[in-house]
Amino acid sequence: METRRLKVGLLGAGRIGKVHGNHVARFIPEAELVWVVDVDEAAARALAAQCGVAKVGTDPGAVLADPEVDAVLICTSTDTHARLIEEAAAAGKHIFCEKPIAHDLESIDRALAAVEKAGVALQIGFNRRFDANFSRVRRAIASGEIAAPRLMHIVSRDPGPPPIEYVRRSGGIFFDMTIHDFDMARYLMGCEVEEVFAYGAVRVDPAIGEAGDLDTALIVLKFANGAIGTIDNCREAVYGYDQRVEVLGSNGAISVENNYPNTATISNGKTIHRDLPLNFFMDRYTESFRVELESFVRAVLSGTPPEVTGHDGRMAVVVGMAAKQSVAEGKSVKIDSGF
C-alpha cells in the first residue's frame, strides 16, 4: 500500500529544531523531512546531514516557494514566529509553530487571520499536552472519571534560572515559563480562564528583580466551568525539574508526580531515598515532543483540526497579560473583551 507522506520543511535548526527535525526524519513514517533552513548555515547543514536531507539553506522564503513542501515547522526565534506564520499561510503551507506566537496581540491576531484566510492547519507547540501524565489528567476530567472539577494545582518549577540576558528579553516569567502552565490549565479544564490574580516575588536572585522580572509566583485562576486553581512557579528548585498537577473533582481527585530516571529506593542508616527526577525539559518531555509532531502530521494528512489551535496559542498570551496586570494592580483581573 502506497500512502502519501507529508513533505516537511524545518525553519530553525537550534535546540528545539533539532528535536523536531530528528523526530520527523526517524520516527514518523507518514512524514518526510525535505528542507532544513537556519540563519546559521553550518547548523542547518549539520542537521540536514544527520537526517539525510538534501535541501539546505538560510532563507525561509526558499522553503515556502518550494512546491514540494506541504508543511513547515517554525522553530526560529520568537520575534519571527508571527511573520513566518503569515508568510507560510500565504504560501499555502500547513504550519507547526513553537510557542509563543508573539508577545503582542496585534501580531498574533494578524497571524491567525492569515491562517484563517488561507485555510491551512496551524498547530502551536504546547508539547506538554501530549505528555502521558498530563494527558491522563485531562482524560480523567474529560471522561467524567472525577466528575465536575473544583480545585486545581499546577506546580511548575525549573531546576535553575536562565541567564540574566534571557530574562531581560523573554517578556518575563509569565511569558517564558508560565505560558506553558496557562495552556496546561486551559487544556486540563477544557474551558477558558475567566479571572486571574497573581502574587510575584524575587526569592532566587536579586538580579532577576533588578531586570524587572519575578522568579517566584503564585497565580490563582477562575475558570468558566466554576472551578478555581493555582499555578506555582519558581525559577529554581535545587532537586530538579518539578512538574506536577492535581485536580479535585466532585467525584474524585487525580494527581501526577514527577518522572524519574529509575524506580529505585535506596535505604541506608540515615534515610530512605531515591534519585533526583529527570532533569529538565529535554529529558522530561522527550516523548511528548515526538507525539505532538505525530499529532500534527496526522491532523494535516487526515484534514482534521490540529489538537492545539492558534486560539490556544493566543489565549495563553492573554492570560499571561492578565497575570502581569494583576501583579501590578494588586487586584483580580477579569479576562473579557478587553483582551
Add this chain to the structure above:
Amino acid sequence: METRRLKVGLLGAGRIGKVHGNHVARFIPEAELVWVVDVDEAAARALAAQCGVAKVGTDPGAVLADPEVDAVLICTSTDTHARLIEEAAAAGKHIFCEKPIAHDLESIDRALAAVEKAGVALQIGFNRRFDANFSRVRRAIASGEIAAPRLMHIVSRDPGPPPIEYVRRSGGIFFDMTIHDFDMARYLMGCEVEEVFAYGAVRVDPAIGEAGDLDTALIVLKFANGAIGTIDNCREAVYGYDQRVEVLGSNGAISVENNYPNTATISNGKTIHRDLPLNFFMDRYTESFRVELESFVRAVLSGTPPEVTGHDGRMAVVVGMAAKQSVAEGKSVKIDSGF
C-alpha cells in the same frame, strides 16, 4: 520522688471535651482530672464516671471557685470562650481553650488583656501543630534543612460538608475550617501573614451558598519572610479527609501526605490501589490531641510559655477576616494596624 500533679477542671463534656478529659485522666501522669462540668448534667456525669472524677456539675463558676483547681480546659461552645477565659483568668486559673477564641476582635482582645493582667498561662487548641507530619515540616524550616522558604501549599479538605445549620452559625468557612490552616501557615513559616487574597466558590452544595457561605476556597498569602503560599479548602472530598502540606525552600523542599489505616497496596486486573485515608479529624489527629495537652500541662508545671499563645489564637481570626474582605472586594488585603 513526689511530683506535683496539675489539677484540671474540664468545662464542656461534648465531643472534644471527652477527648481532652480522657487524655488527662489516662495518659498524662503529670495531670489529674478533678472536675467535669457541662450544661447537660447527664453528659458531665457519664464522662466523670468514665474518668473516675468525683466533682461533677453544670456550673463553670463552681470549678473556678474551687481552690483545688489549677487549670481549666474550655471546651464549651465558641460563644462562651472569651467570657470563660476572662473569668478563669480573674480566678487565677491557667487556661487551655479550644479555637476560635471568638469571632470578633473586641472579645478576643478583652480576653487576652484579662490573661495578661492575671499572669496565667493560656494555650489555644490548635492541635495540628502537634501532629507528627506537620511538626516535621516545621522542623525542616526552623532547622534550616530546606533553607529560606519560597512557596507553600496547604491542602485541607473535609470528607463531607457539615449540616447546613452549622454552616449558618459557624461564621463561615474561613472561621470554622480555614482557621486551622491560617494557624498552620503561621506556624510552619514562623512569621506573620502580611497580605491575603482569596477566591471562593460554591461547588459542593448550593444550599451552602444560599446560607451566605462558600464551600470551596483558594487563599493566597504573603508572609513577612518574603515567601508566598496557598491554602486549598473544600468542604467535600469523596475519598476522605485530605490534609497535606508542601514547602519549597531555597535549598530543598518538603511535603507531607495523608495518613492511612494501613500500608497495603492491592493489585488486581484493573488497578493498583490502597484503602482510603484515615477518615476525619478524630481518627487523623488522635495523637496530636494527646500531645497538645501534654504540652500544656508541661508548660504550666514548668512555668514556660505555652507553645500556642493567645496571640496565635487572635491572628488566625485576623487572617480569616482579611480573607473574607478579599473575597468581597476582589482585591488583595494588607494585614496592618487596621486589624
Add this chain to the structure above:
Amino acid sequence: METRRLKVGLLGAGRIGKVHGNHVARFIPEAELVWVVDVDEAAARALAAQCGVAKVGTDPGAVLADPEVDAVLICTSTDTHARLIEEAAAAGKHIFCEKPIAHDLESIDRALAAVEKAGVALQIGFNRRFDANFSRVRRAIASGEIAAPRLMHIVSRDPGPPPIEYVRRSGGIFFDMTIHDFDMARYLMGCEVEEVFAYGAVRVDPAIGEAGDLDTALIVLKFANGAIGTIDNCREAVYGYDQRVEVLGSNGAISVENNYPNTATISNGKTIHRDLPLNFFMDRYTESFRVELESFVRAVLSGTPPEVTGHDGRMAVVVGMAAKQSVAEGKSVKIDSGF
C-alpha cells in the same frame, strides 16, 4: 449498666510485662489489673504503683491461689512458660502466654493437654496478627479479594543483632526471630505449612556463627493450600526494623510496607528522601500489643475461642524445628506425623 470485668494477674514485670500491664490497666475497660508479680520485687512494685494495683509479690503461686483472679498474663522467661501454663490451667485460670511456649514439643504438649483438660482459654502472644497491615493482608486472602494464593514473601529484619549471650540461649534465629514469621505465614495463608527448606548464612557477625547460630536466612515453605512462599530474615538492617509481606493470588496481589514516624518527603540537591521507618518492635507494633489483649479479654468474657490458639503456638515451633533440620541436611523437610 454494670458489666463484669475480667480480673487479671500479671506474671512478669519485664519489658513486655510492662506493656501488657499498662494496656490492661488503662485501655481495656472490660479488664482490671489486680496482681503484679515478678522475681524482682522492686520491678513488680514499680509497675503496680504505676498501674494502681494493690496486690504485689514475687510468687506466681499466690496469684494462682487468689480466687479473685480470672486470668493470668504469662510474661516471664521462656523456660517457665510451659510449667506456668500447666499450673494456671490446674488452678482454673484463663491464660495469655508470650511466645514461644517452649523449645521442646514434650513440654508444649504437656501444657496444651493441661489446658484442654481444665477447659480454660489459652492465647499465645503472636501480636503481629493484630497489626493493621498484616490483618489487612489476611483479610484480602480470607475474603477472596485476591482469590487463591500462589506466592508469598515475608521480609522480617531486625535493626541490629541482640547481645551474643542472648543468641547463645535463645534457641537460634528460627526460634527467637523467625518464630513470629512462621506464625505469620500460617496466619496469612490460613492453613498449615507442609514442607520447609532453608538456607542460612552468617553475614552480620562471625561471633554469631561461632555461637552456633545464623544471622541471615531464607526459608522456603510449601503450604497445604498449594501455595509456596519465602521468609527473609536478617539480624541487622542498617535502615531499621523491616517488616513487610506480599502475596500473589490468582486474582490479584497485596503487599504491605513499613510504618514510618511521619509521611514527609524531603528533596534536596542530592536525593528525594524520607525519614527511617519506626525503629523496632515496641514502636512498630505498639497498637498490635493493645489489640491482642483486647482480643483475649473479649474471648474470655464471651466464652469464644481465642484468636491465637495453643496449636498455633505449637506449630510455629514445629516449623522452626523443620527449618533447622533442613539447614543441617540440605534437603527439603516434610512436616508430618514425625512432629
Add this chain to the structure above:
Amino acid sequence: METRRLKVGLLGAGRIGKVHGNHVARFIPEAELVWVVDVDEAAARALAAQCGVAKVGTDPGAVLADPEVDAVLICTSTDTHARLIEEAAAAGKHIFCEKPIAHDLESIDRALAAVEKAGVALQIGFNRRFDANFSRVRRAIASGEIAAPRLMHIVSRDPGPPPIEYVRRSGGIFFDMTIHDFDMARYLMGCEVEEVFAYGAVRVDPAIGEAGDLDTALIVLKFANGAIGTIDNCREAVYGYDQRVEVLGSNGAISVENNYPNTATISNGKTIHRDLPLNFFMDRYTESFRVELESFVRAVLSGTPPEVTGHDGRMAVVVGMAAKQSVAEGKSVKIDSGF
C-alpha cells in the same frame, strides 16, 4: 569527520528481529543495517523495506559469505542459535545472539569454542542488564553503595501464560522464563551461583502441569560472595508484567519497582489507585533493547569485550539445569565441575 560504521546483517525478522533491526537502522548512528534474512521471505522483505535495506533473502549463508558484513544479529529460533554462532564465527563475523544459546551444554560449548577460536566478539541478548532500574541496582552493589550483599529477591511474573504448545517446546519455565532471572541474579551479584534449591507448583493452569512443566516457582540461590537470594516466578499475574528486585547489603538496601504508563494517582470514594504497570516486555524493556545493541556495536568498534559474554549465556542455562534437578530431587544442588 568520517567514522567507520559497523555493517550489520540481521538473521531472523520475527518479533525480536524487528526490534533489533529497527534499532540498528534508526537509532545507532555507528551501525548500518545491510542485510535482512528470514525463512519467511515476505517477512524479510517487509522489514528490509521499512528499514531501507537493500539486501534481502532467506539464506543466512549468503550473509555470512558477504564480505561487507561485519557482524550478525542471530534472532532465529532457539534450535538454530548454536549452529549459526559456529558458522558466523567461522566466517569471522562478530555475533549478537538472542538467549538461550541452546538447551544442552554440548551445543553451547561447541559454539563458544568456535567463537574463541575465531577471536570474534559474542554478546548474548540479556537485555534486562541494560534496563535503567536493574543497572541502578547493579551500580549500588558494584560501587559499594550498600556494601556487602546479604539477601536478594527477584520477582519476575508474566501477565499471562504462553500458548500451551510454546510450553511444550520451550524446555520449561526455568529455560523460557527464569533464564532471564538467573542471568539477572549473576549480573547483580557480580559472581557465580554456587548452589540452587527450587520449589515448583502448578497454580495457574493444570494443562501446564500435564505438559510436564511448572507455572509457579520459587528458586533459592547461594552465591559465591556469601549472599543468598530468591527468584519468584509465576506465568500469570492479573495486574500485568511484574519485574522487581531488592537487595539487602551490610550498609543499606536497594529495591526497584515496576514501570508505569504514567504517574497518576486517582482517588475516588472507594480507593486511591493508579493505572496498571506497563504490560509486557516489549513495552517494559523497550529502552533496554536499544541500549544493549548500542553496547554491542560499541564493543565491536572499540575492540573491547562485550558486556554480556558467551560464558554468561552458558551459566544461565547451567543454573536452570540445577534448578530443574533440585525440583526433581527435593534437594539443594551444588553447581560444580559436574556442569
